[in-house]
Amino acid sequence: MEPTGTALTEADWAAHRPAVFGAAYRILGSVAEAEDVAQEVWLRAAAADLSEVRDVRAWLVTVSARTAYNVLMSARVRRESYVGPWLPEPLLTGPDAAARVLVDESVSTAMLVVMRTLTPAERVALVLHDVFDLPFARIAEVLGATPAASRKLASRARTRVAAVTERPRASxxxxxxxxxxxxxxxxxxxxxxxxxxxxxxxxxxxxxxxxxxxxxxxxxxxxxxxxxxxxxxxxxxxxxxxxxxxxxxxxxxxxxxxxxxxxxxxxxxxxxxxxxxxxxxxxxxxxxxxx
The missing domain is CATH 3.10.450.50 (Nuclear Transport Factor 2; Chain: A,)
Incomplete structure (x- = not known):
């Protein structure tokens, strides 16, 4: 991708926002928190010099994942003390949905419930690699780990979610x-x-x-x-x-x-x-x- 200039335009943001929101929602399981992350990413991107960024979508998704990861880490105690079973905040995905997101099995309720059982680092590694196809070198930067360690995190997470991804689904x-x-x-x-x-x-x-x-x-x-x-x-x-x-x-x-x-x-x-x-x-x- 060619450099896009020094700042992110509103048109560029509109095109990439679904991916930004989608990354945060898959990691957090909360529409409200994912919306907050998307807003924070927009503010950062609007003020950043992106002249050297060759893949704006990957940059935005990476910032989204890093921000969501920080949210998870700061809210760990609150999440662990949740009363009773946890289900994700539902995301409207039909034709009348207010929030548009890339919809696939990775945002299904069953998948998000399993994602809840993963560590924050495992969630980030799995989402960034398996959903957004980002290299482990970039994922390592988000997690403050090595590419090899990030690969292991994704592999471990993939094994945990296999019960959802491999079973037959009714229409x-x-x-x-x-x-x-x-x-x-x-x-x-x-x-x-x-x-x-x-x-x-x-x-x-x-x-x-x-x-x-x-x-x-x-x-x-x-x-x-x-x-x-x-x-x-x-x-x-x-x-x-x-x-x-x-x-x-x-x-x-x-x-x-x-x-x-x-x-x-x-x-x-x-x-x-x-x-x-x-x-x-x-x-x-x-x-x-x-x-």
Missing amino acids: KAETRRVLEAFRAAAEAGDLAGLVALLDPEAVYVADGGGKATAARRPVRGAAIIARLAIRQVELRRPDAVRVVEVNGEPALATYSGGALVWLDTAEVSGGRITEFRRLVNPDKLPRIGHI
Whole structure:
């Protein structure tokens, strides 16, 4: 790429911002924090002399990753004390999404949950190399490590996320069909119908973040999950459901009195739900919107 001059233009920034945001979101799992990182990168880039930068996109993504890495390191204690299971802040990715990002398996909910288990350095190495194809020499600069050490970090992370990347994925249409059938059965109080839609070893994960009522540990088993789903409908009495796309996959946004009360996503295999995820943390729901 030829040098672009001394400063980043707004047009250049508009072209590269999705990659900047996407790198930060994959590392952090938070839309709000990724937006903050993108703003910080823009301010730095707008004030920088980029006349010697031959690959502006790589430079911006590198700065984004370094900034996100610093956020992770400074927030480690807070993240480790999170109440109950953690789910990523959902990113709207459908045609009406306010935030545009490069969408692939690396921003799926399942992937971001696994990313949460990696060390900050492993996340950065994996995202920069496997998603953005940056060389380990550049990644080493971000992490303050050697290229060889950065390569090992990425390899270790790749092994950890293999459970997500290597398993078959249901189509969006199939996932939506099963989710909507699950919702209908729960609203009808159809215990047998719910059990039939769940793998016998299915797992239910709810994220309340200590700010909304939610199971503090994953719930396992089709029958108990089915009874829990029916009980939640009886307690909240939802009156509207909207299908949205988050993180590149179908999701059901459920409302009561016009307010969003929970967001459901699921992993589906063979027509049955293997993992059901319900996000009820009010801090993570506002960007989905009300009706």
